[in-house]
Amino acid sequence: MRGIIPIVAIVCTLLAGSMVAGAIESSDFDDPTVCKGCHAEIYNQWDGSMHSIAYTDPVYLAEEEMASNETDGLTDTYCARCHTPIGVLSGEVPPIGHENMSEVSKKGIQCDFCHNVNKSTGIGNGAFMVALDGFKRGPYEDSKSPSHGSMFSDLHTKSEFCGMCHETHHPVTGIPIEETYTEWKEGPYNTTTQCQDCHMTPGITHFEANPGKASGIGPERDHVYTHYFVGGNAAVTGVIGSEVHQQMAEERLxxxxxxxxxxxxxxxxxxxxxxxxxxxxxxxxxxxxxxxxxxxxxxxxxxxxxxxxxxxxxxxxxxxxxxxxxxxxxxxxxxxxxxxxxxxxxxxxxxxxxxxxxxxxxxxxxxxxxxxxxxxxxxxxxxxxxxxxxxxxxxxxxxxxxxxxxxxxxxxxxxxEVGKKAPDEGVPGFESIFALLSLLVVAYMVRRNGK
Ligand code: HEC
Ligand code: HEC
Ligand code: HEC
Ligand code: HEC
Ligand code: HEC
Structure with a gap:
């Protein structure tokens, strides 16, 4: 079991990085249906996204179980941290699976997790921290809600927010497993286009404004970020019957x-x-x-x-x-x-x-x-x-x-074209013979008609 100590050490460091004062319970987070009350459109976009099923995705669950069996459970917290952040923060995972889990933890990467993130400790391997202070963090500086505090968060508007999870390195060998953030950071879009511009607007390959309301009871906005979080997964979205997300994945590809x-x-x-x-x-x-x-x-x-x-x-x-x-x-x-x-x-x-x-x-x-x-x-x-x-x-x-x-x-x-005289061949091709034949026929007809 080589690597056991480094994995434990890394998992502990990751866990320590996410702790806020006092133990976190899953009941500290609201279920997405609570947010739906005032953010129905955003809820409907998120519902059926890969984020909403990150901890019920059958492909994930099968791999998580295989990894756990083959490593005596060493990967449990590591994998689940990005797939059910509330499950890990609240200590419901480990064990893996759904036995101990509250409904809110099963709902993968959801509203009240993302909007309570107040800090990132870096890039990759789930480098997030949360603050459970009643404030929802987002892109507006002037947002007012009757049910929660609102706070502007620069982190939420940047690729670094997504990079906390869309970058996975093997905790022991350091081998890059997923490097979406680094690929973006080292590429031509790093100063012009954030992940959010392509994945949270109708533009697909660029920012495109989506005017409307962020909440049914809120003001008209020049732009509201969409929450479909569509990538290329037309397979699992199909298995779970999310037709809208499946079609959008095809269009994106x-x-x-x-x-x-x-x-x-x-x-x-x-x-x-x-x-x-x-x-x-x-x-x-x-x-x-x-x-x-x-x-x-x-x-x-x-x-x-x-x-x-x-x-x-x-x-x-x-x-x-x-x-x-x-x-x-x-x-x-x-x-x-x-x-x-x-x-x-x-x-x-x-x-x-x-x-x-x-x-x-x-x-x-x-x-x-x-x-x-x-x-x-x-x-x-x-x-x-x-x-x-x-x-x-x-x-x-x-x-x-x-x-x-x-x-x-x-x-x-x-x-x-085949059969015709190609420039580098000396033999007449089929088409030139055909042309010659046609000429002969025409000449014959002309002569016949002329008689
Ligand atoms: C740092 C965060 C992070 C960690 C840790 C992590 N994942 Fe993931 N995982 C992701 C992201 C992000 C995606 C989406 C990438 C994509 O769709 O191509 C993903 C996608 C997957 C998928 C694809 C599901 C599908 O339907 O196609 C599987 C399977 C998976 N992860 C298994 C695991 C297992 C097993 C572990 C532990 C060994 C693990 N993950 C650890 C972030 C993470
Ligand atoms: C009682 C209605 C209500 C409920 C319930 C509600 N919100 Fe809101 N929320 C609003 C209103 C209204 C706004 C202001 C919209 C605007 O400024 O355009 C808002 C704004 C926000 C913002 C923007 C903050 C900013 O400063 O950018 C976020 C993020 C947010 N809500 C998340 C949530 C989450 C997550 C939940 C569920 C845990 C939730 N809301 C539940 C009414 C509600
Ligand atoms: C993966 C994390 C993530 C999840 C899950 C998520 N959001 Fe967001 N949300 C964001 C980010 C990031 C922004 C701001 C994007 C920007 O400014 O570039 C945002 C913006 C918002 C806003 C401000 C208006 C807008 O859309 O621009 C509201 C309100 C909001 N989210 C509510 C919700 C609700 C309700 C849910 C659940 C149904 C939810 N969010 C799920 C990350 C998330
Ligand atoms: C210029 C637009 C653009 C930007 C910026 C962008 N993406 Fe994408 N993304 C796409 C397109 C188009 C696809 C579909 C093709 C593909 O799978 O690569 C995609 C696919 C994906 C997928 C699915 C990959 C798969 O096949 O499983 C993930 C996950 C993803 N993006 C995450 C991110 C993250 C995280 C960022 C920021 C670090 C980001 N994207 C930045 C346009 C963009
Ligand atoms: C808490 C970790 C976490 C954060 C933060 C996060 N993601 Fe994800 N994301 C995941 C995981 C895990 C999956 C894969 C779920 C699965 O396949 O089971 C995923 C899936 C996706 C997919 C679907 C990929 C596909 O193959 O179709 C897209 C697109 C995506 N994320 C974009 C984003 C963007 C953009 C942001 C930032 C605004 C973001 N994510 C923030 C963990 C995260």
């Missing part, structure tokens, strides 16, 4: 990237250049749980009759992505240097080929053009996203029970 395709004929080969650009994500593409997320290129070529003769990046009969596909992801290594998706085992970063914000990645493909193919050839390229591999989902839900939708983020088509 489709705004994140562009794909350009150029197909060229070189003698008997087709040469393809695919350019993928991360145009809309303020961090790498993909980000977050990147040892599980799958973003890859799929290419298909068909002849004039629609018959497919080339395909890379498709799914096999078990629903797995073609191992030859170009895939953008992180591969973590365990103690023996073998790839693992179990983050608690991570001792090294084997590879990371994800696309930086605003970066264009150029990929080359080629295939032999079958002899006598019926042209023109249509080539189609797609950039696909899937929340997790089928193997991972099968291990949690049972074989084929849950299928993560494959979302086409971007796509393009090009055609290759």
């Amino acid at each position: 489709k705004s994140a990237a562009t794909l350009a395709l150029e197909a060229e004929k070189k003698v008997t080969e087709a040469e393809l250049t695919v350019k993928v650009t991360n145009v809309g994500a303020g961090h790498k593409l993909p980000t977050g749980l990147t040892e599980a997320r799958e973003v890859w290129i799929e290419i298909m070529a068909t002849d004039a009759s629609g018959k497919e003769f080339y395909h890379v990046g498709g799914l096999d009969s078990d629903g797995e992505v073609d191992p030859d596909a170009v895939m953008y992801r992180v591969v973590l290594g365990d103690a023996s240097g073998n790839p693992t998706v179990k983050v608690w085992e991570a001792e090294s970063l084997l590879s990371d080929n994800r696309i930086f914000p605003k970066e264009t990645r150029v990929e080359q493909f080629s295939f032999a053009i079958p002899e006598g193919v019926n042209g023109p050839i249509t080539v189609e390229a797609k950039l696909n996203y899937r929340s997790a591999s089928q193997k991972l989902l099968d291990s949690i839900f049972g074989k084929g029970k849950v299928v993560a939708p494959v979302i086409e983020m971007a796509g393009a088509e090009d055609t290759i």
Whole structure:
């Protein structure tokens, strides 16, 4: 059990960092339905978000249990801290699971947790502190409520707020497991666009004002931040029936990237250049749980009759992505240097080929053009996203029970003329023979009509 002492030490430090004077109880926090009374619209946006189910998400619960079993419970507090902050602050976790938990703790990352955060002790691993002083912290300097104190909080308006949790390092090995904040901080959006601008406004890839009321009984505002907290998860939002969030995740994925395709004929080969650009994500593409997320290129070529003769990046009969596909992801290594998706085992970063914000990645493909193919050839390229591999989902839900939708983020088509005289070939192609024949027919008709 190497690492036991460092984990305990780190967990204790994390816990100490969150303590306020006096013990915290889950009953110190109001249930989100209390806030709903006056903030109905915000409540409805949050309800069904990944934040609202962070501690009931079946994928999370399965992984949490596996991690706990494999480490004799060492990961319990560590994992739960970001997934049920109230559960950990109030001491209801450990143990993990839902046995000891109050209703409010089960509701994951919710209103009264975020709006009682008064301080951050840094970035990552749940570096938050809360103050239970009756004040709700938010973006307004002039806000008045009949049920609570209101206080402006600069932290809430900045990426550093999200960075307390959207940055995970292995507590013992220090291996970065999630680095969304750092990817943003080191990228081109760090001075212009906060996480909130893209994830809490209708803009998706930029700030877009959302005029209205923050509370039914409050004043009209030039802008009210939305609370859908949508990322790329169209799988679990689908499982729990959050249609609005699922659709918004698809729309977000489709705004994140562009794909350009150029197909060229070189003698008997087709040469393809695919350019993928991360145009809309303020961090790498993909980000977050990147040892599980799958973003890859799929290419298909068909002849004039629609018959497919080339395909890379498709799914096999078990629903797995073609191992030859170009895939953008992180591969973590365990103690023996073998790839693992179990983050608690991570001792090294084997590879990371994800696309930086605003970066264009150029990929080359080629295939032999079958002899006598019926042209023109249509080539189609797609950039696909899937929340997790089928193997991972099968291990949690049972074989084929849950299928993560494959979302086409971007796509393009090009055609290759075949059969005609290509510039570097000496033989007349099919099309020039056809043209010659047509000429002969025309000449014959002219002569016949002339008789
Ligand atoms: C009795 C009605 C009522 C209830 C219940 C209520 N609020 Fe409010 N809240 C308001 C009003 C009114 C405002 C002022 C809106 C404005 O300034 O535009 C407000 C403002 C806020 C603000 C903005 C603070 C700022 O300074 O930026 C936050 C955050 C907030 N509420 C969170 C909550 C949370 C969390 C809950 C549940 C624990 C809650 N509210 C419950 C009425 C209520
Ligand atoms: C993950 C943390 C988080 C959760 C969960 C959350 N909020 Fe917020 N909320 C924020 C942040 C951050 C802002 C301010 C964004 C900014 O200024 O950039 C905000 C802003 C607000 C405001 C000010 C008006 C606005 O929308 O701009 C109100 C009121 C509010 N939240 C209420 C709620 C209620 C009610 C819930 C639960 C249904 C809730 N919040 C859940 C983080 C959260
Ligand atoms: C207390 C920790 C915590 C804070 C603070 C927090 N998040 Fe999260 N967030 C999470 C966790 C945990 C999940 C994943 C829940 C799950 O998948 O089960 C998540 C999920 C999300 C998702 C959905 C990802 C997907 O795959 O669809 C988005 C988007 C998101 N958060 C954005 C934000 C933004 C923006 C902020 C800052 C305003 C923020 N979060 C603050 C912990 C946090
Ligand atoms: C310029 C707009 C923009 C900014 C800034 C931005 N995001 Fe995103 N985010 C996106 C888009 C678009 C996607 C969907 C593509 C993807 O998954 O990367 C996304 C996806 C995500 C996801 C889901 C990743 C997955 O596939 O599971 C999370 C979590 C997330 N963002 C959190 C954050 C956090 C935290 C910040 C700030 C540190 C942030 N984002 C800043 C646009 C942005
Ligand atoms: C520092 C905060 C933090 C810690 C600690 C943490 N997580 Fe998370 N977790 C997140 C965030 C943020 C996301 C959302 C990222 C995304 O959607 O890509 C997430 C997403 C997940 C998901 C994806 C759920 C889905 O539906 O796709 C799983 C599974 C998960 N975490 C398991 C764990 C386990 C197991 C541990 C402990 C070994 C752990 N987490 C520790 C913040 C944390």
